[in-house]
Amino acid sequence: MTATQAPEAPVDAAEDAVFSVRDLWKVFGPKADRIPGSEYAALPPAELREATGCTAAVRDVSFDVRKGEVFVVMGLSGSGKSTLVRCLTRLIEPTSGTLAIDGEDVLAMDRARLRELRRHRTAMVFQHFGLLPHRTVLDNVAYGLEIQGLSKAERRSRAAELVEKVGLAGLEDRRPSQLSGGQQQRVGLARALAVDPSVLLFDEPFSALDPLIRREMQDEVVRLHREEGRTMVFITHDLSEALRLGTRIALMRDGGIVQLGTPEEIVGSPADDYVAEFVRDVPREQVLTVATAMRPPLAGESERGPAVRPDATVSAAIEAVSRSGDPAARVMDGGRLVGVVDHACLLDVVAGTSATDGPAAPGTPDAPREVTL
Numbered sequence: 001m002t003a004t005q006a007p008e009a010p011v012d013a014a015e016d017a018v019f020s021v022r023d024l025w026k027v028f029g030p031k032a033d034r035i036p037g038s039e040y041a042a043l044p045p046a047e048l049r050e051a052t053g054c055t056a057a058v059r060d061v062s063f064d065v066r067k068g069e070v071f072v073v074m075g076l077s078g079s080g081k082s083t084l085v086r087c088l089t090r091l092i093e094p095t096s097g098t099l100a101i102d103g104e105d106v107l108a109m110d111r112a113r114l115r116e117l118r119r120h121r122t123a124m125v126f127q128h129f130g131l132l133p134h135r136t137v138l139d140n141v142a143y144g145l146e147i148q149g150l151s152k153a154e155r156r157s158r159a160a161e162l163v164e165k166v167g168l169a170g171l172e173d174r175r176p177s178q179l180s181g182g183q184q185q186r187v188g189l190a191r192a193l194a195v196d197p198s199v200l201l202f203d204e205p206f207s208a209l210d211p212l213i214r215r216e217m218q219d220e221v222v223r224l225h226r227e228e229g230r231t232m233v234f235i236t237h238d239l240s241e242a243l244r245l246g247t248r249i250a251l252m253r254d255g256g257i258v259q260l261g262t263p264e265e266i267v268g269s270p271a272d273d274y275v276a277e278f279v280r281d282v283p284r285e286q287v288l289t290v291a292t293a294m295r296p297p298l299a300g301e302s303e304r305g306p307a308v309r310p311d312a313t314v315s316a317a318i319e320a321v322s323r324s325g326d327p328a329a330r331v332m333d334g335g336r337l338v339g340v341v342d343h344a345c346l347l348d349v350v351a352g353t354s355a356t357d358g359p360a361a362p363g364t365p366d367a368p369r370e371v372t373l
Helices: 045-052 081-087 111-121 137-141 143-148 152-165 181-194 211-228 239-245 263-268 273-278 314-324 343-351
Strands: 017-028 055-066 070-074 096-101 122-125 199-203 231-236 248-253 256-261 328-333 336-342
Touching: 017 081, 045 055, 055 070, 055 081, 055 231, 055 256, 070 081, 070 239, 081 199, 081 231, 111 122, 111 143, 122 181, 137 143, 137 152, 137 181, 143 152, 143 181, 152 181, 181 211, 211 231, 211 239, 231 239, 239 263, 248 263, 248 273, 256 263, 256 273, 314 328, 314 336, 314 343, 336 343
Parallel strands: 070 231, 070 248, 122 199, 199 231
Antiparallel strands: 017 055, 017 096, 248 256, 328 336
């Protein structure tokens, strides 16, 4: 999709949708159920509180989370992002709207079905770890499997595999108090993975970590997604984290989605002044791809210059041109010349003067992006 204000969602969910959300509201207050669809629905937050005593934490939100993607929900404090992710498994009950997982109506689930959803089909990684202090690393990781009723031998074997996967081999018998913050978060991640959920839900999991450890944990998410292709919904207030991890990003403000798109669409074609201000300091060349900067090749340009892919970042093309000493790089897609990027094209992107709302690059992968901000 192009980077425009979030469009009205179609009635039918996308075929590959894991979560499908339509017209979702969560309103807190004495008249909560009267707000959606009423004359109060369009009021700004302060006016809504004054007129009704209610707060709309999630306002008329619609989106699909596609299988295998990292769907990032980003916004400042109070934007509604954490409330939204909790609505997905009814840890918070939505006020109105529709919500489905793999086509099944989540709002119609009884208690037994909700337990199954939370224990088997989804798993959440929290900001403050939520580890059991009296249990070892291995037993913390195995906790969800214990709840599922697996035998002690089965759950400890599975937990040992996950401890190694997240880089904690050798620490199985330590208690949480003996671990660093980053190690504790790895335990939380392993515990979530242990139940083999369809969807991993991350609620600002790294915001309490030091910058270097936070970077390590982002690397871990990128690696796990690359290896497993698991569907993830990731909540963050940090733009650089969203751009680095997200296949698509939903940017929230005052409970609503201001823009929904790829990192490239968010940075290259902001939907409004709010989004433009949000991304103003982002190094565009590290997010935008060569496909947005290239021009048609001229005669004789098909044989000279380094080759780059359409989905390579502009910064990668700048490095390739700089190293080669050639005036331009050839944009090659499957052995076919599809364009050229020269100094002028590349400088336009850096300066923010290029047109970046063209079609997406062929073969652009749906995977976390390697962005350094």
